[in-house]
Amino acid sequence: MNLYQGVPDKGKNTFGEALEILGNTVIRDTIMLLTEKDSLSGRLNVGYTVIYPQCSTRGHEHPPLEEVYFVTSGRGIMEVGGERFEIESGDVVYVPSGFHRAENPFPVPLSYFWITIKKD
Secondary structure (H helix, E strand, O other): OOHHHOOOOOOOOOHHHHHHHHOOOOOEEEEEEEOHHHOOOOOEEEEEEEEOOOEEOOOEOOOOEEEEEEEEEOEEEEEEOOEEEEEEOOOEEEEOOOOEEEEEOOOOOEEEEEEEEEOO
16 A cells, blocks of 8 residues: 555544535645745745645736745645646746646645746
8 A cells, every 4th residue: 555545534523524614625834934025136935835635726827926846745736837747745846927736636745845036
């Protein structure tokens, strides 16, 4: 058995129960580590995001920004500009300006650092 093929418990006091109660799978936590006002150039943002099992980000775009993701743990699916591909711990993903979204269909959290920079 592989961890990513496992099936989480169902029932009372489980994350699955919380998802059912919320009725929403766009669940993630982000910790801002550096904002534009903290950088000399005024162009950088750095954060750390955790996407919980069976959850995703809402998906978004920020035209004046480029972004880089560095996956620190877990596995997931990334969508960048209409292309979908699997990501896992150790991967670096470049996101040019445009729509992008991360999903975690696996039973363990997906976490990554991300950096955005405003284009000239």
